[in-house]
Amino acid sequence: AQSVTQLGSHVSVSEGALVLLRCNYSSSVPPYLFWYVQYPNQGLQLLLKYTSAATLVKGINGFEAEFKKSETSFHLTKPSAHMSDAAEYFCAVRSKAAGNKLTFGGGTRVLVKP
Amino acid sequence: DAGVIQSPRHEVTEMGQEVTLRCKPISGHDYLFWYRQTMMRGLELLIYFNNNVPIDDSGMPEDRFSAKMPNASFSTLKIQPSEPRDSAVYFCASSLRQQGVYEQYFGPGTRLTVT
Numbered sequence: 001a002q003s004v005t006q007l008g009s010h011v012s013v014s015e016g017a018l019v020l021l022r023c024n025y026s027s028s029v030p031p032y033l034f035w036y037v038q039y040p041n042q043g044l045q046l047l048l049k050y051t052s053a054a055t056l057v058k059g060i061n062g063f064e065a066e067f068k069k070s071e072t073s074f075h076l077t078k079p080s081a082h083m084s085d086a087a088e089y090f091c092a093v094r095s096k097a098a099g100n101k102l103t104f105g106g107g108t109r110v111l112v113k114p
Numbered sequence: 115d116a117g118v119i120q121s122p123r124h125e126v127t128e129m130g131q132e133v134t135l136r137c138k139p140i141s142g143h144d145y146l147f148w149y150r151q152t153m154m155r156g157l158e159l160l161i162y163f164n165n166n167v168p169i170d171d172s173g174m175p176e177d178r179f180s181a182k183m184p185n186a187s188f189s190t191l192k193i194q195p196s197e198p199r200d201s202a203v204y205f206c207a208s209s210l211r212q213q214g215v216y217e218q219y220f221g222p223g224t225r226l227t228v229t
Contacts, residue, residue, distance in 0.1 A: 014146075032215055032216075032218075036220075042222055042223075043118070043205055043220035043221050043222045043223050044205070044220040045220070046205075046217060046218075046219070049215060049217060051215050064182065092156065094216065098147055099169065100162065100164070100169075100209065100216045101159060101162065101170065102147075102158065102159070102218060104157040106156050107156060107157075
């Protein structure tokens, strides 16, 4: 079985500050990992993905995530928050054992303060 | 590409009525997914298709829900009869196997309100 835990349902950061969103996964086999972003009243948009190549993955809008197998983590970071980063972020896992199903975390809503 | 297209974007209906949500996946994609999003339960996978064939419908809440994919470019999710607890945002997503990753692309969603 696969599962995803996102620590913190809400995160508040100041504009220009570091954004750190935590994601831990559980998977019986090497997983594929994804971060999606959802802006208000929109669908989910892929930020980045880990596919067993480089452990540090760079995505769109200046975001990156690092896969750490020993910690079963895939935390999302951005060095400097922008007002436009205010959104909800979802971590997701897919393993071959689960077919083509994605399992999503509960989401983390990011508020950016000016 | 136009992306995944869903219609309607908003639907308001009365309890007991039939509701049909529609989805057009990205051309060439061979997987299609239906999700439901609520504050209480987050994102839930309802059903997914591969090459128009339902593969896993274990997330469909009950017999009032049904989904079809008559061809590669169209799918429907039907609720009959609808109930207030069905109020949610319903997303359709599609994917294509690329190096085994199966990256999913989401539509804008249909916000359903059942009164």
